[in-house]
Amino acid sequence: MTNRQAARQPYLRVLDDLQGKISSGELSPGDLLPSTRALSERHGVAVMTVRRAYTELQKLGKAEPTHGVGWFVTEPPAPKPGLEERVRTLEVEVRELRERLVEHDSSVS
Structure with a gap:
């Protein structure tokens, strides 16, 4: 362990270890x-330190506890769409709303 690693809070060292194993595929969803x-x-480290690391892992959406069983790796959250994809979606919605408005105006006239 390097001096820098030793200086980190213990729960962060545990968290980093777990995240590394999840990222590498050593631990998979459902494990x-x-x-x-x-x-x-x-x-x-103390058991409470590990619990804190597990709680942080849960906040990151990477693990969930099951009462009486233990903690499990969860499915990674779906990636959020990028700005370009969100803009394209909004453009399509605006186009559809314009078409509906034109249809509505022509049916009212």
Whole structure:
């Protein structure tokens, strides 16, 4: 462990380890994460430190707990559309609204 790693808060080291394993595919959606006790022993940290790392992982949408069973890797969230895609969608919606307005105006006249 480098001095920089040692200076990081312990829960961040655990979180980085878990995120690395998820990103690399070593842990896949649906996989059971290691128990808090096992992970605390592996990293030499308190169980509460591992719980905090798991909570942060949950906030990131990468893990969910199942009561009485443990923590599981979740499906990654769908990527948000980029600006260009959102603009194209809005352009289509505006075009459709204009067409409806023209149809409505012609039916009222």
